[in-house]
Amino acid sequence: MPKTLLLRLGAAALASIGVWIAHTQNPQAPAQLKLNKIANDLYEIEGDGGNVAVYLTDEGVIVIDDKFERDYGDILGKIKSLSDKPVRYVLNTHQHGDHTGGNAKMMAASVEILAQKNARANMVETKMPGVPRLSYTEETEVNLGGKEVIARYFGRGHTNGDVAIYFPADRVLHTGDLYTIGTSTAPLTVSPFIDYSAHGSVVEWTKTLDGILNSGWDFETVIPGHGPISNRAGLVEYRRNFEKMRDSVSGMVKSGKSRDEIAHTLTAEFGWNMNGMGGRSLDPMIAELKQN
Numbered sequence: 391m392p393k394t395l396l397l398r399l400g401a402a403a404l405a406s407i408g409v410w411i412a413h414t415q416n417p418q419a420p421a422q423l424k425l426n427k428i429a430n431d432l433y434e435i436e437g438d439g440g441n442v443a444v445y446l447t448d449e450g451v452i453v454i455d456d457k458f459e460r461d462y463g464d465i466l467g468k469i470k471s472l473s474d475k476p477v478r479y480v481l482n483t484h485q486h487g488d489h490t491g492g493n494a495k496m497m498a499a500s501v502e503i504l505a506q507k508n509a510r511a512n513m514v515e516t517k518m519p520g521v522p523r524l525s526y527t528e529e530t531e532v533n534l535g536g537k538e539v540i541a542r543y544f545g546r547g548h549t550n551g552d553v554a555i556y557f558p559a560d561r562v563l564h565t566g567d568l569y570t571i572g573t574s575t576a577p578l579t580v581s582p583f584i585d586y587s588a589h590g591s592v593v594e595w596t597k598t599l600d601g602i603l604n605s606g607w608d609f610e611t612v613i614p615g616h617g618p619i620s621n622r623a624g625l626v627e628y629r630r631n632f633e634k635m636r637d638s639v640s641g642m643v644k645s646g647k648s649r650d651e652i653a654h655t656l657t658a659e660f661g662w663n664m665n666g667m668g669g670r671s672l673d674p675m676i677a678e679l680k681q682n
């Protein structure tokens with residue numbers, strides 16, 4: 391490899407470490423949130439933590455995920471610019487702090503929060519703030535102001551408590567972190583984070599996506615856990631690339647390739663960031679694939 395390229399790669403790696411450190415050690419940095427309209431009654435708030443969906447009804451607002459605690463004021467301000475009705479419910483797609491960080495403040499403002507039972511248990515186990523009062527195992531619906539939102543558990547993937555959330559009237563799906571979009575041009579566009587500490591699974595992940603795609607839910611627009619608004623075809627492609635990545639790693643594991651060789655392939659062919667979530671997922675993923 392030419393030295394200049396090595397230097398450039400080194401600089402890129404340092405830059406991404408810098409971003410990572412800034413992200414984890416400077417939680418009070420001002421957030422830049424952007425409000426996107428999806429339908430007359432459905433909006434998305436992008437930036438900082440996970441993507442938030444805002445569903446307006448005559449009897450109040452239903453919100454999906456609430457980013458970090460520091461984003462609470464900004465989220466509320468954006469919702470107030472759309473509706474004079476109060477937020478009534480928050481549905482968490484899973485327990486991670488960039489999707490549930492506003493829970494405690496929402497609860498203090500009398501908002502009812504719902505999470506899948508495993509996601510709630512993970513919050514209790516890791517002593518996270520803002521543990522929801524209500525949970526469910528398979529499916530729940532929120533019916534408010536003549537509108538309906540459905541959250542359903544399809545199995546393990548990113549964690550063991552991810553749900554997909556469906557807005558039937560607008561044909562929109564929020565996937566949480568079962569589908570995320572990054573800025574890399576490589577397949578998957580960003581390292582998927584398989585959170586083994588929360589019982590995630592690289593093997594089950596595609597089955598869970600198949601469950602969503604074969605659910606009978608009629609959706610076209612897809613809000614991923616992170617990144618720009620997508621669609622059904624984007625989700626199908628992500629599922630295909632995810633399987634390609636897993637088959638590639640599985641083949642290398644079975645032919646006795648080393649951890650370094652596997653890491654190199656993931657970085658070179660799938661754009662994984664070994665300094666970030668991709669690196670954290672690598673060893674337990676290899677261990678899971680050895681047994682499957």
Ligand SMILES: [Zn+2]
Binds near residue numbers: 484486548567
């Ligand atoms: Zn997550």
